[in-house]
Amino acid sequence: MNAEARNDSSPALTRRLALLLPAALAACARPAAAQRGLPDFADLAERVLPAVVSIQVTSRETAPDSRGTPFERGRRGQLVQGAGSGFIIEPSGVVVTNGHVVGNATRVTVTTQDGTDYPARVMGVDELTDIALLRITPRGPLSAVSLGVSANMRVGQWVMAAGNPFGLGGSITSGIISARGRDIGQGPFDDFIQTDAPINPGNSGGPLFSMAGEVIGINTAIYSPSGASAGIGFAVPSDLARPVIEALIRGGRVERGWLGVSVADADEQGRGRRGALIMGVERGSPAARAGLRQGDLVTALNGEAVATSRALVRGVAGLPPGETVRLTLTRGGRSQEVAVQIGRRPNDS
Template sequence: MPRRLALLVPVALAACARPAAAQRGLPDFADLAERVLPAVVSIQVTSREQSTLPPELRGTPYERYFRQQQRRGGQLVQGAGSGFIIEPAGIIVTNGHVVGNATRVTVTTHDGTEYAARVIGSDDLTDLALLRITPRGQLAAVSLGVSDNMRVGQWVMAAGNPFGLGGSVTSGIISARGRDIGAGPFDDFIQTDAPINPGNSGGPLFNMAGEVIGINTAIYSPSGASAGIGFAVPSDLARPVVEALLRGGRVDRGWLGVSVSDADEQGRRQRGALVMGVERGSPAARAGLRQGDLVVAMNGERVETSRALVRNVAGLPPGETVRLTLIRGGRNQEIAVQIGRRPNDSQG
């Protein structure tokens, strides 16, 4: 207990110093927070965790008991996250990993009202999900802004449910744009130093106009708490995903059916996506792509990396035909491929 009180002292001193800082031209977030917080929600999730049998239980009397528990659905696990209302009728945006395989989702609005929520759909590649609640009336809502207009160094405010403490806001700046943190082919994160902690996932990152320019998704944290490096999905990437989930509850993405790597990593001088394998019966196989082909362009646009190829293909609607330019046996040639629908676990 004394240690915790000691940690609170610097925070209190910093708060006392803020009026002087405001006089030096630093922004005041009070009006912004008052305007947007009614549209920010806390999300409580109940899910069942499936576990593997520990090796030490094999062949013991406990093995039977363990397997019986698993058949009954596993252990109940509680989780928490954040979200924001995008339509007054009760449509909420959050992270896909917040709701996961939830058996029950409860949304608590800023005024403390609880609603049972239904998952409309989610998209694994962008880690976004859409929820629906049935409110008693019209709810406060916020809109997606244009993340591409944001510049490094601009002020932002994060809002959400850190550590279960709903209705919290933090402020900071945009530290970087276009971050690739290895989460997937659509990595294009906004990096911010606004403190983001466990429970903030799925919450909004606002610009000073009160528009959502990012969805807080991940943190870099050796300690498990904020280290001043947080990552948000840009609103420009989220917008078409939200629209697709609203239309049909899913995002249909394009698929070639190849495994690829960067050409320069394989000792090639020419940049591009090197085909390492082709799945049997896939669109790529039907079009005649082969292992060893080097894809250097799609519809005339240069392809510099394997990630670029996977991302470009995933962004296409299934059924569309594209023209791939590739190098095979030292010679350039073009192949037309009709894009398929991407399975959940495919690379490209």
């Protein structure tokens, strides 16, 4: 029976195969047609890549940096070569990158997409957000990109990462925004965009683009047991980076507001409500002069609700030193408002 079936070449069978063939071809074509609904990054890449740069660094490392990778950091205490990425934010030659890329650099070279090398000067570094600015001197205006509004980005939207992975030069990868507001334990201003766009050693400091061609993040760190991309990358959101970049362009440093208190989340202390619980007040600090006390529960800053200790730290840090703010707090079960003149964060002096 099996032999007869294999050798059946009857006209009826031939007709059935002829009828099935177009259907089979159509089924094979469906995935390709479905793929046409996915974004095409070619036009976007062509438009923005001229503003993406590779960075080569010679530095003497004195301490390990957990934000970089061995490829980017080199060996402790030795004169080492490193590589990273960046993007041109001003046509006159201002380049944005990560602070840990330039590190204790003794020499920095920026290479544009056309292969031109420029010696670079470090304009300023903000360690708390891991952002650095470089200055190069081109012969004419360079291609530049602009910062977008990261708050407008939603989980699930397409993004494109660009940079210098493993020192190979200009490369792009694509993915989506996987999460927002990630705290990865790097500092008080952790508010990272998480993406599954592959980010590898050497990508640090490179831009994360929206489909509109705006920089909505600065690629900074990856989570990976192997040191290479595992589909979990983190970028500093553009909304956090923008005031830092503007401050570094103006004066080479970032001045932040300061209260002089240690705080904790109230809900983690069993208070049954949200807010920033003051755990200690530094002597002679703005908080001490305003009469704040240990045990005060701060629930609002200038009328805007404060749900966590991190929200209070960020809110105060974003204010200019010398400005007087209004804190709403609960003390002894009663709500009251206290005026505090913000000081200058000491480690930014």
